[in-house]
Amino acid sequence: MKRSYILFSVAFMGLGLIWACGSADDSRHQGGGVLQAPSDTEDELMGRDAYDAALLVKLPQVAPAESPALHNVFELSDHIISGSEPHGETAFRLLEERGVKTIISVDGKIPDVEMARRHGIRYVHIPIEYKGISDDEILRLAKTFRELEPPFYVHCFHGRHRGPAAAAIGRLVKDGVSRAQALAEMRQWSGTSSKYRGLYDTIARASIPGAEVTGAFRYDFPSAVRVEGIRQSMVVIPRAFDHLKALKKNRWAADPRHPDIDALNESLKLAEAFAAAEASADTAGRPDDFRAWMKSSVKESAALVELLRRVEQGDGRAAVDADAAFGRMKKLCASCHGIYRNQ
Template identity: 35%
Template sequence: MNLLAADGAAAPGEGEAPRTAPEEFAPTAEPRLDGIENPWRLTPHLYSGGEPHGDADFAKLEKLGVRTIVSVDGQRPDLDAARRHGMRYVHVPIGYDGLPQSAQWALTRVGREAKGPIYVHCHHGQHRGPAAAAIVCQAASGINHQQAQDILKLAGTGKQYGGLWRDVAGFVPPALDQDLPELVEAARVSSLAEAMAALDRQADHLGMCMKAGWKAPPEHPDLAPAQEALLVREGLHEARRLLSPQHAKEFGAAMSAAENVAAELQTAIEANEPSRATSAYEQLRRSCTDCHKKHRDK
């Protein structure tokens, strides 16, 4: 379903050209969204922040005049709450490792066509959400790369999330006649099995870094050990959010413990303590193996 047309906003070829006129860019904290994490007003028609919870938060967005909410989190958006308050969701889930071209182009379509004002959020509104909002702002308001990076600085986006900074700084808007992805209310997100498979690959990257003395391995010079540890930590955190109540009972505590070990690994790498890092890595691998024996390899 074309959400733009369904919401009454014309898509290109349906009576309205894409928005291309620059808007005032003056990022500032947004006190009217008190209670929502990290709320920012980026332009008169674009806000970013944390996930809205319950009718009280959606009512605050409604009072601001927000018409379109964009979630880049992996959780399914609360579509019913948004609809009760006269808003529509667009779901463009991304990870902490960057914004793939498909997501950049979907966010471009949001910036050019979606009915505003627009509110962009991730989970806590500090890393992925501001990065996505910076893409929307470049597409809709014509801000430059430095201004886009200023959004990340303002929101406190961690420098350790190098892929987010890279893709915001390197964003090139697609041509106005470029076909852009269809926007959906609730995208298909990774299953728990897919999330765990991705974690296995990242753990393999960590093993390569360990063998290279906790430096980028010669065969994979693009790997940054501390960032790989961070991605494992965030991956475990997000995977826990995918757990069903039954799975949470079975191995939620084990995943939480593994997340803490991944945080210890990241800290050790950043402190340049290779022995400590190796000990944490080995503990992390043991916890993964033990969990697999109990719950996967039956």
């Protein structure tokens, strides 16, 4: 069945955010048991790489909505919006003005539940991993989309990988789109990376529970779920890493627009998070190569702290050495992620 999309923009005056929106036909019947989303491209998914299958449906080029408070925002339907973690009061005000009633976070960070509540928005926290969405997580997501009030804003950290995959569950459950359509939105709009094949495989092949199953499932829609061990460290590490990446471009000097974000403090956060991860029982039970990567990351992050301390004291040569140390850390992370996070 061909699906028509009407793309339009609505500007929030004075706030600088433009939403790219797509309206979808919501007429598909969703019964009990396992939802099988019908499509004339569905058979083509069988035996096909899920990332490649994300090109079976050709979408029009649509730029994401961007503002300092929300990034990579795509309005996938009247019910479902995908984007980044909300940053500050402005983000929640934008979401309130759009009419969002429920935010689903699939990131590990504890959401700002109180700020959302002040804007009349409910938070549901369902942390997922980059390697795919488990059956239990799919069940929780499906029940949330079916039973809580839309519109939904679905986010991870950057709004590119885990969040769009969770939003795709909503598109299957709430909007009744085909799996091929949901995959296309992940790849062609949100920019979900080919590194995360497990996320694509989930949307292409996982069983989606029907209304009878989700209705019988007892779930209280928690607003905050605390992750432990390495997963908790991985809430801190990417945020500190992102800040350091931006500061490196400015020769490790603070951005005057964000004077509270300084290189030394961010490197301390990074070093402490790596040290906590290495000391965790989770790491102790991992394979030798994982523990070796973690040990090297602890060493390099501690070295970066000392180099940035020297930069703060005016040592120009230390800035060059800090660049190199940060580059080594980036390679360590990429090597470990390729085996243990992404697959």
